[in-house]
Amino acid sequence: xxxxxxxxxxxxxxxxxxxxxxxxxxxxxxxxxxxxxxxxxxxxxxxxxxxxxxxxxxxxxxxxxxxxxxxxxxxxxxxxxxxxxxxxxxxxxxxxxxxxxxxxxxxxxxxxxxxxxxxxxxxxxxxxxxxxxxxxxxxxxxxxxxxxxxxxxxxxxxxxxxxxxxxxxxxxxxxxxxxxxxxxxxxxxxxxxxxxxxxxxxxxxxxxxxxxxxxxxxxxxxxxxxxxxxxxxxxxxxxxxxxxxxxxxxxxxxxxxxxxxxxxxxxxxxxxxxxxxxxxxxxxxxxxxxxx
Amino acid sequence: xxxxxxxxxxxxxxxxxxxxxxxxxxxxxxxxxxxxxxxxxxxxxxxxxxxxxxxxxxxxxxxxxxxxxxxxxxxxxxxxxxxxxxxxxxxxxxxxxxxxxxxxxxxxxxxxxxxxxxxxxxxxxxxxxxxxxxxxxxxxxxxxxxxxxxxxxxx
Ligand SMILES: Cc1cc2nc3c(=O)[nH]c(=O)nc-3n(C[C@H](O)[C@H](O)[C@H](O)COP(=O)(O)OP(=O)(O)OC[C@H]3O[C@@H](n4cnc5c(N)ncnc54)[C@H](O)[C@@H]3O)c2cc1C
Ligand code: FES
Ligand code: FES
Numbered sequence: 352x353x354x355x356x357x358x359x360x361x362x363x364x365x366x367x368x369x370x371x372x373x374x375x376x377x378x379x380x381x382x383x384x385x386x387x388x389x390x391x392x393x394x395x396x397x398x399x400x401x402x403x404x405x406x407x408x409x410x411x412x413x414x415x416x417x418x419x420x421x422x423x424x425x426x427x428x429x430x431x432x433x434x435x436x437x438x439x440x441x442x443x444x445x446x447x448x449x450x451x452x453x454x455x456x457x458x459x460x461x462x463x464x465x466x467x468x469x470x471x472x473x474x475x476x477x478x479x480x481x482x483x484x485x486x487x488x489x490x491x492x493x494x495x496x497x498x499x500x501x502x503x504x505x506x507x508x509x510x511x512x513x514x515x516x517x518x519x520x521x522x523x524x525x526x527x528x529x530x531x532x533x534x535x536x537x538x539x540x541x542x543x544x545x546x547x548x549x550x551x552x553x554x555x556x557x558x559x560x561x562x563x564x565x566x567x568x569x570x571x572x573x574x575x576x577x578x579x580x581x582x583x584x585x586x587x588x589x590x591x592x593x594x595x596x597x598x599x600x601x602x603x604x605x606x607x608x609x610x611x612x613x614x615x616x617x618x619x620x621x622x623x624x625x626x627x628x629x630x631x632x633x634x635x636x637x638x639x640x641x642x643x
Numbered sequence: 644x645x646x647x648x649x650x651x652x653x654x655x656x657x658x659x660x661x662x663x664x665x666x667x668x669x670x671x672x673x674x675x676x677x678x679x680x681x682x683x684x685x686x687x688x689x690x691x692x693x694x695x696x697x698x699x700x701x702x703x704x705x706x707x708x709x710x711x712x713x714x715x716x717x718x719x720x721x722x723x724x725x726x727x728x729x730x731x732x733x734x735x736x737x738x739x740x741x742x743x744x745x746x747x748x749x750x751x752x753x754x755x756x757x758x759x760x761x762x763x764x765x766x767x768x769x770x771x772x773x774x775x776x777x778x779x780x781x782x783x784x785x786x787x788x789x790x791x792x793x794x795x796x797x798x
Contacts, residue, residue: 352682359660359706382707389702390683393663402660404707454771456690456697456749541770 354392361404365411365490365519368403373492373515375401381517382406383426383465386457411464411519416441421523425464429453432463441525444483444532444550448475451534454542464518467503470510473545473570475536477504481575482550482567485523491516504574530554533633535626536569545570547619549602549626553634561585564598566630568623571608578605590635599628647708649674650718658705665689665700668715676716676744680773687772690745691715697752716744719751726796727751727789736785738776746772750786758794762787 360379362368372379379401382388391397405411411426414437421441423432432438433450452458452466452475466476467487480487480500487503489496492515503511512518526532536548548569556562564585569575583601588594603624610616646655649672656671663682668674668691680686682701689700692714720728727750730736737743746769753760753768760768765786769779 353663353666354661354704356659356661359704361707385702385704385707386684386699389699392661393682393701402704406707453684454687455753455768456687456699456771457684459696460693460698460702541767 352393355395355398357399357402359402359404361407363407365408368405368408369491369515369517371401371403372517376514379403383462384428384460386453386461387465387469414438416525419525421525422520423463423523424520425518426462429458429461429463433458442523444526444534444552445479445523448479448534448550451475451536463521467521468510468512468518470504470508470574471544472507472573472575473548475548478548478550478567478569478575480521481577482552482565483523485521487518488520488522489516490519501577507573526552527554529638531634531636531638533630535630535633537622537626546614547571547622547626549623549630551627551630551634553631553638555590555638560587560589566602566627568602568606571606571619571623576606578602595631595635596628598631599624602627645706645709647705647713648711649713650715660704660706662705663701664691664703664705664708667705668700674715674717678741678744680741685773687745687749688742690748690772692748692752695752697749716747719747725751726792727754727786730785730789730792731782734781734785734788736777736782742772742774746782754790754793758790760790
């Protein structure tokens with residue numbers, strides 16, 4: 352359980368980091384919090400020749416909430432996202448989800464950029480980024496690109512980062528105060544990666560009927576899935592208990608989880624339905640809290 | 644050659660970049676209070692403070708720590724037991740003690756952050772430390788007791 356040898360680099364600027372990544376290409380890996388890469392190095396599942404430490408890039412540790420957009424620097428730690436008043440105001444769903452990542456010491460080190468690039472299919476941050484159509488900012492020698500979350504996540508632990516590129520920030524549309532949100536995950540032990548996680552945002556019209564509903568599910572496919580609810584004919588409906596259960600069943604029908612040796616597909620599907628039901632209830636309660 | 648600040652002292656050693664912080668603490672500096680269980684971040688036995696924040700020493704390479712302050716269990720309760728250590732003793736919050744240094748480091752930091760935690764919050768934080776002996780109940784009781792003692796001392 353000791354890593355193979357690597358050369359260590361500690362760039363002081365984003366440009367220098369990009370220069371190193373461009374120079375060493377596939378033989379280099381950035382290290383942010385090390386909370387996912389560390390285990391992989393120790394178990395020799397990753398054997399980069401060059402480790403590029405991003406921890407001195409303090410300019411990437413920032414939160415900027417301006418009107419419609421909450422922009423978060425790649426090196427911002429989970430703990431800050433979970434607790435900072437600006438995130439709790441601008442995106443309480445993201446704050447609540449970040450508060451459930453791993454354990455307290457893991458959240459002190461782990462970063463939002465690392466979570467997005469690691470792209471575990473059950474991870475919290477990629478799920479919320481997918482649900483909320485976050486934009487991921489990527490920089491390389493050729494300049495800066497913006498990639499939508501739905502295109503950034505390509506497969507299990509595979510993202511749209513090209514040779515020599517790194518993630519520098521992510522932009523979330525601010526959640527309107529009238530938006531209700533819900534987040535539910537299930538894991539066998541607290542702090543483990545979720546078996547299934549569900550996040551939802553919704554809004555009601557003036558008559559208390561559904562105006563918009565979005566749901567995304569993690570842990571059931573190679574990337575977080577945003578469920579297309581257009582077939583469920585929800586808009587304008589009254590949010591009754593049975594309507595919510597129907598929506599949850601609709602979500603569970605739209606996923607096609609793998610049949611694992613320890614976790615059968617059917618189990619994940621039932622879990623997704625139940626978590627969706629709970630998340631929708633949570634979100635509805637929040638909209639009512641705002642309305643009253 | 645790398646130079647680290649550990650418990651307020653500057654210490655030097657020759658270490659390849661791949662050496663884990665926990666190994667350098669134990670093997671090069673003889674600070675064997677930092678225990679090593681799983682080497683992949685799960686068990687919490689190796690938890691130390693980096694710039695006063697709890698972190699896994701097994702997911703940190705010693706070379707990364709130049710310019711940062713590391714605090715290990717050896718710096719806690721040097722003269723007399725800290726309130727948290729005393730509470731763990733009184734509440735029987737340990738048996739073999741393998742998990743204890745990691746638990747102490749985690750909660751010394753957490754109780755500074757959250758001086759008046761609920762039992763639920765304590766259990767949430769404790770989820771990051773595996774203990775094979777105690778069944779956790781007495782650790783929870785000890786942390787809550789230590790929090791109360793520390794709050795009173797501050798009044
Ligand atoms: C015990 C334990 C429990 C955990 N539980 C959870 C959980 O429940 N949910 C969850 O989501 N996560 C969990 N994690 C993982 C944790 O969230 C990590 O913090 C996160 O996945 C990776 O962030 P990091 O900053 O540590 O990245 P690192 O581990 O440093 O890097 C991860 C990957 O991203 C790359 N990378 C990092 N930053 C950049 C960047 N800016 N640009 C380009 N590439 C980059 C690295 O090269 C590497 O491939 C857990 C970890 C542990 C040890
Ligand atoms: S040895 Fe570091 S967490 Fe287990
Ligand atoms: S006291 Fe033995 S592992 Fe916790």
